[in-house]
Amino acid sequence: MDKIEIAKNRLSNFIKAMNSWEKECNKIEEEDIDETEQFRLQKQMLTDIFSEYCTERKRQNGRPNTISYGAEGSFEYDPEEERIINTNECENKVLITTKREKPMQEEFIYTLLWKGGNWLLDSKKRYSRWKNKWEVVSL
Template identity: 30%
Template sequence: MDEAALKMHLVGRVRAFGEKWNLIENDIYTRSREEEQSLRAQYPGIEYHFASRSDWFTLFGERTAPLFDEYCTDKRRVYGGKNPGSFGFPSKFNGIDDPLDVNVEIKTKSRAEVYIKTPTQFKDEYLFVMLKKAGEWRIDSYKQRRYGHEKWDSAIL
């Protein structure tokens, strides 16, 4: 695979991961909000606080776990990973499906960085570290920044 094809491949993997993550997160968030609205209508008083709720975090983890198997390195992730502790709005990789700018820098034969700038109101930017393991490129980690800040913040994957 020549360098141009490799760069396209890496961007494709990152975007596929982010887009799939966002679809899952947006669905879980929407369904959890609908459940909360339903419970508020059903239990308008103090009983609302004691009503039984779905375990959205477990469901979110179950649905995102296959993404780690398909797209990410298998390193131990103390936080996040297959047991994410949160979901919300906007989704984690908001804007990744319609980037303003994309750049790939091949650092070594087994390491690359994929940069994505989004058109979101927060001006989200992502920097994914990709590692080649057993002949396959996988996401190892990522950083993010907003509002054009110079400093990247390490993020939990």
């Protein structure tokens, strides 16, 4: 398997992991436990995902420091809806563009860096049709 295919698989696995996390967060929200414990459980799962799939760097206003997730039917990460439409490789970096139609039409660019023998997600951008430009969003 070539480097691009490995990077694409890595992104696909991250999207699946985040989708599972969002589903689990909704289940935790329904449990009869206090909000502090809910947050702790949700953050621990998210931190584990980021440790496995993402570069280590400060993400002050984004995940895993903040907890935000979609409800059933409007998950931010949906492996059934988000599909890879383009890849671009340069040195130790791969840019992967994805597109989804539901719950609304969106395009994203994920940046993956080659570090420690693995492709790790470093950032995500969403195309704003309103502003006609790419904007950084939380992973």
